[in-house]
Amino acid sequence: MLAESLGLAKHFDEHQGNTSYVVFLTKYKAPENDEPHPGLKSHKDQNSLTILSQNHVDGLQVLTKDGQWFDIKPAPDSLVVILGEAFAAWTNGRLQPPTHRVVVSGTEARHTIGLFAGPRRGYLVTAPEELVDEEHPMAFKPYDHAEYDEYLHVHLANDDLDLKTFCGTGISA
């Protein structure tokens, strides 16, 4: 749907064929006292798309453009889809990955199942030519997502690194 809305339907098979998937099950324990506590620090997902199913315990928050944390309260049996940096690079910055975090509160544990889709090792993520023109110069150099993961891993202590610092062209996406 996202690819179609950007006129990229013809590239979709190539994109799909170069995607790998990982599933993570996560349990966030309820806080030991009444204070909400951080479950997962503020971040952008590095992959293409994350599809998240949670139990009835909310906790996901998204940072709005005006710097407020917004609580995500999905309807029962619905899924949350989070766009990641790789998808943003593929769309030449047309879509932006949200900054999000998890804050746990209350007395029950939060459980999630996340399907993480990301570019497979060896595939160069490149914005299709349809999305690159004079008005929209290439925002990211073609990159191998596995090498980006390694770069973040090596510089684990530095929270300021992102796809722009790894392979941004200096053009604001």
Ligand SMILES: O=C(O)CCC(=O)C(=O)O
């Ligand atoms: O558990 C959640 O609600 C979000 C998890 C998440 O953001 C992540 O694993 O990247």
Ligand SMILES: [Fe+2]
């Ligand atoms: Fe995330």
